[in-house]
Amino acid sequence: MxxxxxxxxxxxxxxxxxxxxxxxxxxxxxxxxxxxxxxxxxxxxxxxxxxxxxxxxxxxxxxxxxxxxxxxxxxxxxxxxxxxAVISKNITLPASIKEADMEGQIQIEADQYIPYALEEVNLDFEVLGPTEGNPDTLDVLLVASRSxxxxxxxxxxxxxxxxxxxxxxxxxxxxxxxxxxSEQFPEEGQGKVIAVVDVGATMTGITVLEDGAITYTREQPFGGKLLTEDIMRRYGLSYDEAGLAKKEGQLPENYVPEVLEPFKDNMAQQVHRFLQFYFAASEHQTVDYILLAGGCASIPGIDEMIESRLGMPTGVAxxxxxxxxxxxxxxxxxxxxxxxxxxxxxxxxxxxx
Missing domain, CATH: 3.30.420.40 (ATPase, nucleotide binding domain)
Incomplete structure (x- = not known):
């Protein structure tokens, strides 16, 4: 060193x-x-x-x-x-392309895939390496978002x-x-399909990794805010009071069976729906591991419930x-x-x- x-x-x-x-x-x-x-x-x-x-x-x-x-x-x-908010696309370029010419060529390629004027977007790319089975071309990841x-x-x-x-x-x-x-995954994720499901306050996202690389993403509105709103309505609290009571566990005994368990049930259904979208878009009908992320992943027992309902190994990130x-x-x-x-x-x- x-x-x-x-x-x-x-x-x-x-x-x-x-x-x-x-x-x-x-x-x-x-x-x-x-x-x-x-x-x-x-x-x-x-x-x-x-x-x-x-x-x-x-x-x-x-x-x-x-x-x-x-x-x-x-x-x-x-x-x-x-x-x-991002458009990403894998494109191929000739392996013989000079570095000085690459950016110009990528701008030309990007124009085909991005539904906005190029001056309205921030554009970046990463050379992934030679195309599998064809050493004469390079795989390039193109990523763009509105400025x-x-x-x-x-x-x-x-x-x-x-x-x-x-x-x-x-x-x-x-x-x-x-x-x-990766230590949480079977065989540390090598050759495996891992679904990372991030359940935040208002949005849930799924990122599927196949052998460590992203192959699928999706986002939808759903999150812990729904639980906070249920607590507000049930116990006559303000939004801030409900959030604090939820975080600190200061709620009546009937909270768990009557409010928390139905939310956990709803969350398990949402994870199931996300996976169905993924299965419909891929050749897979199961995943090797579900990794729960986001604030809602901290709900006690949610990983066991999802594992038992979906029949797929599940853990908290x-x-x-x-x-x-x-x-x-x-x-x-x-x-x-x-x-x-x-x-x-x-x-x-x-x-x-």
Whole structure:
């Protein structure tokens, strides 16, 4: 190892969801990672609607509070746009193409697949390598999102006083974090089909990995907000009071059988529906493992219920399972928040690309 090699500046992984800002900072020593800082900070109601930022100032103020809570001085970050706001396409180019000509050729190819003027989109690509079975062509992943999706997130980060170095896609960040959970999978996921189902507050997303690579993504409205609203109606609480009571377990005895169990049943049905969509779009009729992520994955017993209903091995995501944890980080709280931190963790992993 060269002592003169400049040390990479770690990036804060910042996930802006519909109800909160989640922040993770990692460091690396050799092949090992350490959690240096993390925070989860609630957003003002309706400042983000279905992953679209409606109140940039409100989001920026929440990022500032998350930075303070985490106790980090790092000012560089990685952000993500929603998978549903992105068009991705695998294209092939001649293997003989010169690097200088590649960008121009990709612009020409992109024009065929993107339903917007190219000046309205942010475009990126990654060369995946030679096409299987044809060494004369290269596989290239093309990714594009409307510029406004990127600019509004960058604007919120700028207002919060931090510098975005990477703008990723949520499904790719999930893929990064899922690979950290490989010890939970049969045969560490090698040659296996893993469905990562992220059930957040208002949106649920599925990312399917086949042998470690994304083959399918989908998002739909469904999430823990429905449970909070059930608690509000049942017990005459405000939305904030219901959310706090849910988090701290301060609810009457009839909460579990009459409110929580029906929600768990609904969640299991939603996971089943997502998998049916995937089976209809692929040649598979089962998956080797379901990895539950998002805040709702922390509901006690939800993994056992889904495994029993669907007949497929199911577990709760913890991307920090093999990591050491800095002394200032509350390990118990990190463990309970871990399933909701998948995207933020995957973004923080971009520090080590």
């Amino acid at each position: 060269s002592l003169l090699r400049p040390k990479k500046q770690p990036l804060l992984g910042i996930d802006i969801s519909s109800t909160s800002v989640k922040l993770v900072e990692l460091s690396q020593q050799g092949a090992n990672y350490r959690v240096e800082a993390y925070a989860v900070e609630p957003l003002p109601i309706n400042s983000v609607v279905e992953k679209n930022i409606a109140d940039v100032e409100g989001v920026a103020a929440t990022i500032k509070r998350a930075l303070k809570k985490a106790g980090t001085r790092n000012k560089q970050c990685a952000l993500a746009v929603a998978s549903s 406004e999706n990127v600019e509004v997130r960058v604007g919120a980060a700028d207002l919060a006083g931090i510098v975005p170095k990477v703008v990723d896609v949520e499904s790719y960040a999930t893929e990064n974090a899922a690979l950290l959970c 913890n991307p920090f399972g093999r990591m050491s944890i800095a002394s200032r980080v509350n390990a118990q709280r990190l463990g309970s928040d871990a399933p909701a931190l998948m995207i933020a963790c995957g973004l923080a992993m971009r520090s080590f690309d």
